[in-house]
Amino acid sequence: MVDARQAVTRAHREEWARVVAALTRRFGDLDIAEEAAAEAFATAVERWPDDGVPPNPGAWLTTTASRRAIDRIRRENRRDDKQREAQLCYDSPPEPLGAIDDERLRLIFTCCHPALAMPTRVALTLRMVGGLTVAEIARAFLVQETAMGQRITRAKAKIKAARIPYRVPSAADLPGRVSGVLAVLFLVFNEGYLTTGPDTDPVRQDLTAEAIRLTRLVRDLLPGDGEVAGLLALMLLTEARRAARVSAGGELVTLAEQDRGAWDAALIAEGHRLVRERLAAGTAPGRYQILAAINAVHTCVRDVRDTDWSQVVALYDQLVRLDPSPVVALNRAIAVAELDGPEVALAAVDRLEPDLAGYRAYHATRADLLRRLGRSQESRAAYDSAIVLAGNTAETAYLTRRRDQLG
Structure with a gap:
């Protein structure tokens, strides 16, 4: 053959x-x-x-x-066509504008209908409003493209069969739909911050800027919602590092290697302020608030060696209780490696293989831990797996260089 x-x-x-x-x-x-x-x-x-x-x-x-x-x-x-498609999908004309002035945000809230399961409403809205392809959405959910296409098709069929109305939500409806809206905006931002498509710009500022703009509008609508503030803080602290994310040669630059002088100080200050406000509120933090706090720890020091890894691990411990997903466990293991060493972290990472075998970051993390343990041959194999799954040329360039440095 x-x-x-x-x-x-x-x-x-x-x-x-x-x-x-x-x-x-x-x-x-x-x-x-x-x-x-x-x-x-x-x-x-x-x-x-x-x-x-x-x-x-x-x-x-x-x-x-x-x-x-x-x-x-x-x-x-064809953004206008997507709005018409949404209207036809729900099989009834939209009502007046209601509480939301921005057209795109209004459509996102409308499509995040509580009658659909959360993953389904998020995927459908990403496709119909967010402008992401089925392949991009599938990679965000760590599923096969065909499975995601079927999920979106079934969602449209359910809307028609159940005659779920295409109705612009009122102000009273917004709290019940905001979690789905935040999930959509988070995934749009992630796709822009590090694109998953091959041979595309590794960073798409059009997506990150739009996600931040819309999240600011949601905060205006729901100023007391802690998760909205948390997501905005997370986006700002992540966007602040964009200029240092990719080298002049087009290679991904990890957080530890970034020039922190190139970070946007104004965005970091705004993100830190939002995190402090949420801490002062005294309420139990949600997923986005914890992620924002983790990013605040990373961005409050001028040298990576001064990072408070014990605080990062403690925050991930909180996050695991809220979101016990394998991706969260993988990110926690990366922090554990800095606190307790690569051997402890590798044992935790290896337990995730059944869930994350097709995930690029899993193999890249294993490759780095194996490299630090001096297991070069196994590290090289892990880098090879990560390179095959790499989402763009910047990731590929970085992973290839790290692999070739093994000797």
């Missing part, structure tokens, strides 16, 4: 120009054609080793790239 990776390489060499030319003729935009072609080849790298090389690789690549291009065009250029 032909090795799948060799087949992708051969297809890239032989078919790239043809696929790009075909898409350019069809869609009239070279940038869209090249991005869609890149996504198609990345999908081939992911699928062909398991599914086998298709009988006609060129046709497979062209079809896949065409679908990606259509997704991109719909996402970037």
